[in-house]
Amino acid sequence: xxxxxRTTFATSLGSKTCATSVIVTVCCEDGSxxxxxxxxxxxxxxxxxxxxxxxxxEVRPALCGKSIQRWASLAGQxxxxxxxxxxxxSGLEVALFRAWLAGQGKSEWQFWGGKTETLQTDITIPFVxxxxxxxxxxxxxxxxxxxxxxxxxxxxxxxxxDFCRAVYGYLNDAGKPFVVRLDGNxxxxxxxxxxLLDKLGRTGLAVELFEQPLVRDDDAGLKTLTKHAGVxxxxxxxxFCEDDCKRVIDRRLADGVNIKIAKSGIAESRKIYRLxxxxxxxxxxxxxxxxxxxxxxxxxxxxxxxxxxYIDLDSxxxxxxxDAFGGIGVDGxxxxxxxxx
Numbered sequence: 001x002x003x004x005x006r007t008t009f010a011t012s013l014g015s016k017t018c019a020t021s022v023i024v025t026v027c028c029e030d031g032s033x034x035x036x037x038x039x040x041x042x043x044x045x046x047x048x049x050x051x052x053x054x055x056x057x058e059v060r061p062a063l064c065g066k067s068i069q070r071w072a073s074l075a076g077q078x079x080x081x082x083x084x085x086x087x088x089x090s091g092l093e094v095a096l097f098r099a100w101l102a103g104q105g106k107s108e109w110q111f112w113g114g115k116t117e118t119l120q121t122d123i124t125i126p127f128v129x130x131x132x133x134x135x136x137x138x139x140x141x142x143x144x145x146x147x148x149x150x151x152x153x154x155x156x157x158x159x160x161x162d163f164c165r166a167v168y169g170y171l172n173d174a175g176k177p178f179v180v181r182l183d184g185n186x187x188x189x190x191x192x193x194x195x196l197l198d199k200l201g202r203t204g205l206a207v208e209l210f211e212q213p214l215v216r217d218d219d220a221g222l223k224t225l226t227k228h229a230g231v232x233x234x235x236x237x238x239x240f241c242e243d244d245c246k247r248v249i250d251r252r253l254a255d256g257v258n259i260k261i262a263k264s265g266i267a268e269s270r271k272i273y274r275l276x277x278x279x280x281x282x283x284x285x286x287x288x289x290x291x292x293x294x295x296x297x298x299x300x301x302x303x304x305x306x307x308x309x310y311i312d313l314d315s316x317x318x319x320x321x322x323d324a325f326g327g328i329g330v331d332g333x334x335x336x337x338x339x340x341x
Contacts, residue, residue, distance in 0.1 A: 001291070005318045007137040009289060010126040012154045012187030013042035019289040019319060022052045022088075026095040028068050034098025037294030038091030039262055042185075043237055044084075052088045059092070068103060071096035072267040079265075086240055087288070090265035094297050097266045108297065108326070109337055112304020119303045119335040121313045122148035122181065129159060131166040138170045141317075145332040148179045150211070150312055155187030157196045161203070168205050180206065181310070184213035186237060190221035197229055209310070211258060211284070212236035222253040232282050234258050234310070242271040249279045256282025256309070261297045262290060269301065277307060284310035292316055292325035299328055299335050 003019045010016075022038040038052045059078050066074055075093035082088065101111060123146040128134040141149065151167055153160040164180075171178045184193065193213040200207055209232040214221045216237040226233045235254035239245050240263055248254050257276050259269050276283055285308045287295055295315055302308050316330065329336040 003291065003319050005289070006140075006320055007134065007318065008126060008128055009124075009318060010128050011042060011152045011183070011185040012127065013185050015126075015128075016042075016289075019291070019315070020049050021289075021291060021294065022049055022056070022091070023293060024056060024091050024095040026068075026092075026099040028099050028103060030103060032068070032099050032102035034095045034100070034102060035293055036091040036094030036096075036098065036297075037262075037290055038087050039288040039290045039294060041087065041262075041288050043263075044087060047085055047087050052085070052091075055082050055085050055088045056092065068096065068100045071100045075265055075267065086263050090262055091294065093265040093267070094261065094294070098297075108300035109304045112301050113306065114304055115306030116303050117337045119299060119311060119313070119337070120148075120333050121311045121335065122146065122150050122179075123314045123317060123333065124183075124312075125149050125151045125167055127152035127154050127163065129163055131163070135170070138167065142171070142174045142176075144317070147177065147333070148181065148208075150181040150183050150314075152183050152185065153187070153196065155184060155189075155192060155213075157192050157199065160196055161199050164200060164205055165203065179208050181208050181211065181312075182213075183211040183236075186212055186215045188213040190214060190218075190225045193225055194228060197231065201230075207231050209234050209256070209282075212238065219247075219251055219253055223251060226252060226254055232256055234282065234284050236260070236284075236286065239272060240264055241268050242275060245272045245275050249275070249281065254281070256284060258284040258286045258310075258312070260286045260288065261301060262288040262294055266297070273305065273307070282310070283308045284312055286312040287315045289318065290315045291319060292328065296326045296328055299337070300326070303335070303337050 020040045024036045027033045079089040123141045211234040232255035234256045236258040
């Protein structure tokens with residue numbers, strides 16, 4: 001499935017104008033079924049639509065005839081067989097999980113705890129240095145009612161500083177309170193990240209947090225940055241599984257973690273969530289460029305638990321056509337889950 005995007009989605013890793021995903025459907029003998037989504041991402045470029053489809057075709061014979069009660073272990077088998085295909089295993093796991101839930105007569109929102117029926121997300125400002133080209137997107141976000149903006153930055157400090165100044169200019173001109181988060185997508189060194197934060201501070205541009213500025217395995221740099229940044233450092237690509245989260249905690253590599261069902265699946269996301277909460281880490285819930293098929297799993301997770309500090313579930317706002325899924329309504333920057341019971 002290929003969907004055109006309302007604006008260029010650009011980060012330090014690349015840019016795209018269409019969102020490409022593979023939809024996975026699991027059907028059981030009793031008629032219950034579940035659907036999941038495997039998006040594509042700059043973070044895992046080897047997971048192309050063709051490669052995803054190839055893996056799913058290869059694992060299908062081994063899954064047929066197995067009990068849906070084993071949804072988590074079946075997904076775990078796929079992860080072990082294809083350890084580099086994180087999103088493929090995760091999308092399949094969501095479909096298996098939903099097929100199991102359908103047989104139980106329980107909703108995802110109820111499974112996670114059913115805490116709240118509304119959820120407010122931030123909106124991403126892609127890294128497009130041509131600010132005039134980006135202007136319609138920023139103004140649309142302001143009109144839609146967003147109050148929290150996640151600004152993508154590149155790792156080139158001067159360019160990023162100029163870009164941030166321009167974005168803040170639009171937000172200030174709107175005359176409404178706002179919050180800005182930064183997302184480095186692994187484009188920085190510890191030195192350049194600290195330099196950007198320092199220059200932003202001197203310019204009077206406040207930042208709520210800085211997500212994944214450094215490459216995922218730069219433990220020394222992450223530890224230094226977390227100690228000196230002055231704002232929460234949130235690990236994204238550094239954490240795919242529970243063991244990764246343990247490493248972040250034990251080595252004090254970040255102040256929080258960004259959990260994404262698209263990269264970690266259902267069972268592992270739940271483990272990361274519980275471990276991070278126990279350790280007192282900040283919790284963000286994020287997404288890839290997913291349609292509502294995949295995004296709805298994260299929305300139910302966040303609203304069901306009510307336990308996340310930062311919500312970054314904005315992918316459907318980039319799509320020119322938003323399909324409804326699972327009774328979730330989109331009202332500006334707010335998701336409404338009244339139909340998920």
